[in-house]
Amino acid sequence: MNETAAENYRRRMARVLDHIDRHPDGDLRLETLASVAAFSKFHFHRQFGATFGIPVQRYVNLSRMKRAAFALACRTEMPVIEIALAAGFQSPDAFAKAFRAEFGTSPSAFRKAPDWAAWHTAITPYDNARKQIMHADFKPADVEIIDFAQVPIIRLSHTGDPAGLNGSIARFIAWRKAHRAGPQIARTFNVFHGGQDVEPEDFRIDLACQAVPGLEPGEGMERAILPAGCCARLRLVGVNDDLEAPATWLYRSWLPQSGEALRDYPLFCERSNFGPGMPGNEMVTDLYLPLA
Numbered sequence: 001m002n003e004t005a006a007e008n009y010r011r012r013m014a015r016v017l018d019h020i021d022r023h024p025d026g027d028l029r030l031e032t033l034a035s036v037a038a039f040s041k042f043h044f045h046r047q048f049g050a051t052f053g054i055p056v057q058r059y060v061n062l063s064r065m066k067r068a069a070f071a072l073a074c075r076t077e078m079p080v081i082e083i084a085l086a087a088g089f090q091s092p093d094a095f096a097k098a099f100r101a102e103f104g105t106s107p108s109a110f111r112k113a114p115d116w117a118a119w120h121t122a123i124t125p126y127d128n129a130r131k132q133i134m135h136a137d138f139k140p141a142d143v144e145i146i147d148f149a150q151v152p153i154i155r156l157s158h159t160g161d162p163a164g165l166n167g168s169i170a171r172f173i174a175w176r177k178a179h180r181a182g183p184q185i186a187r188t189f190n191v192f193h194g195g196q197d198v199e200p201e202d203f204r205i206d207l208a209c210q211a212v213p214g215l216e217p218g219e220g221m222e223r224a225i226l227p228a229g230c231c232a233r234l235r236l237v238g239v240n241d242d243l244e245a246p247a248t249w250l251y252r253s254w255l256p257q258s259g260e261a262l263r264d265y266p267l268f269c270e271r272s273n274f275g276p277g278m279p280g281n282e283m284v285t286d287l288y289l290p291l292a
Helices: 003-022 030-037 044-052 056-074 080-086 092-103 107-112 116-133 162-178 244-258
Strands: 143-148 151-159 188-193 204-210 222-226 229-237 267-272 284-290
Touching: 003 030, 003 044, 003 056, 003 116, 030 044, 030 056, 044 056, 044 116, 056 080, 056 092, 056 107, 056 116, 056 162, 080 092, 080 107, 092 107, 092 116, 116 162, 143 244, 151 162, 151 188, 162 204, 204 222, 229 244, 244 284
Parallel strands: none
Antiparallel strands: 143 229, 151 204, 151 222, 188 204, 188 267, 229 284, 267 284
8 A cells, every 4th residue: 555545544534533523413323434434334344443443333432421521520510411412322321321331430420529530541442543543644834933922821730640630621621610711711721841751740731721800810720921932833623632643743843844943931732712512623722832
């Protein structure tokens, strides 16, 4: 298989993952997904498993469960039955059975006390499948050199075991909701102090939002500044929970060829046009590499 044929095959398989993640409540039967990739329904289940190391229906279930778990923890105003329907289940009982099978607890118990370590373990096959297709598909022309304007922020720093990150995210979201500082009001940022390959005790991500007038830090939060300066910006459209692939491409491919030098400030991103009900293909993430 030449490079062009292999790339075409990869793109067709990637379309399936994106379709599943963007349409959790849609028709995700094998025949439908095979047609998304323009493959035969008689072979597609084997092609999917060979490519991603996970059966297609298991990927569908985990995609739905991942979204549902976030909704249970972060959208406490949303009834469980509504979350079940949004995740593609026809009844609360079917949803509860599938949820318990994946996470070992009921949806209502998870809502009261989310076990993010167990969630992280259960969702690993889903994340690994996405990594199979996420090798950098970018070109130098995708990067724009911009002057980033200073932004005052309020941040909650998550340090320690990455498995607990979702608990910090849920806490930060709850604080923003309580203070009416959602993404339509205050810009949203993440600052990455190192990567996922560091020791757990050295892991740190800052969850941050713009410090709009009248917004006061919650417990364990602090004011800070995203400094002004030159940055390389890579814009990503769609669901981008894991930014390791584009970040690696920036460091491995773009930076050595660019002739640019790095500034003494971490990689960061801004997430915009996102939130409950936002179609996945309309979400935008700007990844910023600070330059000297």
